[in-house]
Amino acid sequence: xxxxxxxxxxxxxxxxxxxxxxxxxxxxxxxxxxxxxxxxxxxxxxxxxxxxxxxxxxxxxxxxxxxxxxxxxxxxxxxxxxxxxxxxxxxxxxxxxxxxxxxxxxxxxxxxxxxxxxxxxxxxxxxxxxxxxxxxxxxxxxxxxxxxxxxxxxxxxxxxxxxxxxxxxxxxxxxxxxxxxxxxxxxxxxxxxxxxxxxxxxxxxxxxxxxxxxxxxxxxxxxxxxxxxxxxxxxxxxxxxxxxxxxxxxxxxxxxxxxxxxxxxxxxxxxxxxxxxxxxxxxxxxxxxxxxxxxxxxxxxxxxxxxxxxxxxxxxxxxxxxxxxxxxxxxxxxxxxxxxxxxxxxxxxxxxxxxxxxxxxxxxxxxxxxxxxxxxxxxxxxxxxxxxxxxxxxxxxxxxxxxxxxxxxxxxxxxxxxxxxxxxxxxxxxxxxxxxxxxxxxxxxxxxxxxxxxxxxxxxxxxxxxxxxxxxxxxxxxxxxxxxxxxxxxxxxxxxxxxxxxxxxxxxxxxxxxxxxxxxxxxxxxxxxxxxxxxxxxxxxxxxxxxxxxxxxxxxxxxxxxxxxxxxxxxxxxxxxxxxxxxxxxxxxxx
Amino acid sequence: xxxxxxxxxxxxxxxxxxxxxxxxxxxxxxxxxxxxxxxxxxxxxxxxxxxxxxxxxxxxxxxxxxxxxxxxxxxxxxxxxxxxxxxxxxxxxxxxxxxxxxxxxxxxxxxxxxxxxxxxxxxxxxxxxxxxxxxxxxxxxxxxxxxxxxxxxxxxxxxxxxxxxxxxxxxxxxxxxxxxxxxxxxxxxxxxxxxxxxxxxxxxxxxxxxxx
Numbered sequence: 047x048x049x050x051x052x053x054x055x056x057x058x059x060x061x062x063x064x065x066x067x068x069x070x071x072x073x074x075x076x077x078x079x080x081x082x083x084x085x086x087x088x089x090x091x092x093x094x095x096x097x098x099x100x101x102x103x104x105x106x107x108x109x110x111x112x113x114x115x116x117x118x119x120x121x122x123x124x125x126x127x128x129x130x131x132x133x134x135x136x137x138x139x140x141x142x143x144x145x146x147x148x149x150x151x152x153x154x155x156x157x158x159x160x161x162x163x164x165x166x167x168x169x170x171x172x173x174x175x176x177x178x179x180x181x182x183x184x185x186x187x188x189x190x191x192x193x194x195x196x197x198x199x200x201x202x203x204x205x206x207x208x209x210x211x212x213x214x215x216x217x218x219x220x221x222x223x224x225x226x227x228x229x230x231x232x233x234x235x236x237x238x239x240x241x242x243x244x245x246x247x248x249x250x251x252x253x254x255x256x257x258x259x260x261x262x263x264x265x266x267x268x269x270x271x272x273x274x275x276x277x278x279x280x281x282x283x284x285x286x287x288x289x290x291x292x293x294x295x296x297x298x299x300x301x302x303x304x305x306x307x308x309x310x311x312x313x314x315x316x317x318x319x320x321x322x323x324x325x326x327x328x329x330x331x332x333x334x335x336x337x338x339x340x341x342x343x344x345x346x347x348x349x350x351x352x353x354x355x356x357x358x359x360x361x362x363x364x365x366x367x368x369x370x371x372x373x374x375x376x377x378x379x380x381x382x383x384x385x386x387x388x389x390x391x392x393x394x395x396x397x398x399x400x401x402x403x404x405x406x407x408x409x410x411x412x413x414x415x416x417x418x419x420x421x422x423x424x425x426x427x428x429x430x431x432x433x434x435x436x437x438x439x440x441x442x443x444x445x446x447x448x449x450x451x452x453x454x455x456x457x458x459x460x461x462x463x464x465x466x467x468x469x470x471x472x473x474x475x476x477x478x479x480x481x482x483x484x485x486x487x488x489x490x491x492x493x494x495x496x497x498x499x500x501x502x503x504x505x506x507x508x509x510x511x512x513x514x515x516x517x518x519x520x521x522x523x524x525x526x527x528x529x530x531x532x533x534x535x536x537x538x539x540x541x542x543x544x545x546x547x548x549x550x551x552x553x554x555x556x557x558x559x560x561x562x563x564x565x566x567x568x569x570x571x572x573x574x575x576x577x578x579x580x581x582x583x584x585x586x587x588x589x590x591x592x593x594x595x596x597x598x599x600x601x602x603x604x605x606x607x608x609x610x611x612x613x614x615x616x617x618x619x620x621x622x623x624x625x626x627x628x629x630x631x632x633x634x635x636x637x
Numbered sequence: 638x639x640x641x642x643x644x645x646x647x648x649x650x651x652x653x654x655x656x657x658x659x660x661x662x663x664x665x666x667x668x669x670x671x672x673x674x675x676x677x678x679x680x681x682x683x684x685x686x687x688x689x690x691x692x693x694x695x696x697x698x699x700x701x702x703x704x705x706x707x708x709x710x711x712x713x714x715x716x717x718x719x720x721x722x723x724x725x726x727x728x729x730x731x732x733x734x735x736x737x738x739x740x741x742x743x744x745x746x747x748x749x750x751x752x753x754x755x756x757x758x759x760x761x762x763x764x765x766x767x768x769x770x771x772x773x774x775x776x777x778x779x780x781x782x783x784x785x786x787x788x789x790x791x792x793x794x795x796x797x798x799x800x801x802x803x804x805x806x807x808x809x810x811x812x813x814x815x816x817x818x819x820x821x822x823x824x825x826x827x828x829x830x831x832x833x834x835x836x837x838x839x840x841x842x843x844x845x846x847x848x849x
Contacts, residue, residue: 050662155676207676208700211675212672212675213672214671214672215665291699294698297698298697298698298702301697365702366702366703376703377703378704378726379703380761382718382758385757386753386754386757387749388719390743391684391685391715391740392684394740395682395683396683424682429744597741599683599741614780
């Protein structure tokens with residue numbers, strides 16, 4: 047039976063069918079749906095969100111050494127967090143099959159950088175699988191687990207945004223239970239720092255074996271076809287070496303050309319590539335991201351290849367980008383933007399989002415703000431423009447500390463609850479230890495908002511929806527040595543402003559925890575809470591426009607110039623009612 | 638070998654991804670190979686949202702090539718304009734919900750918003766069909782039904798999928814408590830598309846898509 051599955055759903059299915067028993071990760075676009083699908087559909091898999099990617103990786107590592115088949119998922123920058131163990135695990139090698147998904151984001155749809163994690167795998171000496179279809183997303187998980195067990199090595203499966211977030215038809219299979227492997231405690235194998243010099247040669251021997259495997263691996267597939275010559279400006283016969291979703295783009299524009307589709311991109315099949323390239327006058331190397339395959343082919347002494355010099359490194363690929371680069375003509379793409387204003391539409395805070403009051407206060411305070419990764423990166427956008435730096439997960443606190451050291455007194459760090467748990471705790475401890483006076487605002491919305499409301503250790507729930515001990519943020523920051531800690535209702539405007547002012551004025555580190563659940567959590571629906579939307583009484587309204595200054599997308603203007611609240615959008619957050627000078631705003635039926 | 642190329646565009650929260658998903662599922666039910674793509678993450682927070690759906694005997698790329706879309710469905714005027722250059726200029730249609738959402742996080746957006754985009758695109762020779770789907774949805778009692786009204790309108794254009802297949806897909810995919818309203822919205826869209834007098838700004842400038 048075939049079903050239309052998202053690449054990420056297919057990965058989850060593949061893990062389930064291949065007998066995976068433990069799966070862990072941290073939410074991050076474009077990887078999040080893998081664990082969500084496992085939790086929702088496949089109860090045989092013990093799937094969980096972990097505090098961060100390093101923790102997820104190491105839990106998976108332990109489970110695999112303990113004898114289970116394991117899947118660990120993260121976005122590409124998540125592997126930076128897990129890099130410490132990712133680099134070392136290959137020294138010992140694994141016991142049960144271990145596959146880590148690295149979901150790369152060319153085009154940076156939802157990421158702070160464009161990094162090609164195949165280079166991390168190269169450094170770690172880990173094999174890399176790159177599927178090209180939703181079907182292969184499923185199949186390659188199983189293959190990865192088999193390679194992992196055969197060569198005793200962690201395996202990376204690299205996906206990219208278009209692969210992870212495209213849907214295609216997938217043939218479904220049944221689950222095969224895989225018996226747990228015995229774990230024999232063995233310091234000479236698993237105590238890497240002590241026995242590193244003994245283990246090191248084994249890593250090289252394994253890579254040699256993997257290179258040999260690559261030569262005949264079925265996922266490295268040559269599709270010999272006669273077409274392609276004559277329609278391109280390139281002289282003589284042309285061939286394509288390609289991987290991942292780029293394979294589909296090449297097939298779309300050149301259905302009759304010879305293609306070497308690489309499913310295993312590290313290590314590469316040297317002899318097979320030499321043979322393929324020798325059979326063509328020009329070989330195009332088409333890969334999203336960095337010239338990983340291209341540089342390796344060039345290093346083999348092959349010179350008739352063309353790659354990044356015409357396709358480019360930056361951004362996502364598309365059929366027309368490849369077609370244009372090789373000289374195929376494409377349909378006209380008129381640029382209407384030259385004659386009409388095509389306004390951008392960047393994302394914005396949701397209706398009733400509790401982050402608004404905090405950024406409104408910061409905007410008025412005119413302090414230097416170091417932001418972090420979450421929906422609240424949007425605090426840097428108009429109308430707030432109240433967040434001045436954002437780099438990566440957990441960076442806000444240490445960045446604010448550094449800004450303070452550079453003379454920007456009373457710098458403010460702003461971080462969400464999930465990101466704080468992920469990597470905000472050590473820098474807070476450090477700031478206290480090293481005598482900072484920074485203010486830390488924790489936006490505590492009881493979820494991981496940006497990636498679609500995933501629970502975390504301070505949210506009191508697991509991935510599978512079971513209750514869990516809820517970490518106490520206030521007690522934790524007090525234990526770190528913070529003396530001034532204020533917990534406020536994030537929708538109480540005046541309270542939020544007062545607390546932030548007081549924290550900034552305080553000598554020594556101060557923390558404000560602005561509490562209020564994410565409006566996208568199912569329990570926040572008005573009907574669930576038994577509350578009514580707000581409305582504006584036109585008989586009292588003076589059209590002073592104060593309510594527009596809370597920047598709520600649910601408030602628009604009537605043809606007569608009165609503000610009006612969309613009752614389907616309103617979350618009854620009360621913030622507009624708090625700013626109305628004539629009390630014209632109240633709950634439907636309640637004022 | 639022909640592939641049908643569709644683009645769905647709108648603003649986060651309008652239900653762009655739902656109607657793209659329904660279309661992809663209807664194409665599967667009709668026996669086609671199908672690819673669909675969309676981008677998840679922060680853009681869904683009131684930002685611009687797009688989804689590509691392609692179906693036919695065998696489909697490789699999930700991405701529609703600009704200039705090759707048979708139909709671009711815009712649930713909002715500015716978003717329709719943004720993806721208008723995907724429309725096949727000779728045989729494609731831009732199907733627009735005549736509805737404006739001012740980008741809230743762009744300074745001065747209310748003044749700069751291109752209110753005349755439909756007329757502009759027609760002048761450029763594009764085959765534009767505009768419907769007041771949001772207004773009809775409000776009249777039905779739920780403004781959020783605009784996406785399914787637009788889906789119904791599109792179903793009249795996409796002749797490769799029979800009406801029964803659409804209805805079976807809706808019946809399977811829409812939860813029971815919302816089903817009646819959604820089916821009504823779908824039928825509303827179909828009749829709007831068929832009744833030229835209900836389209837905004839008169840009739841379309843070219844005939845409907847040919848059967849393939």
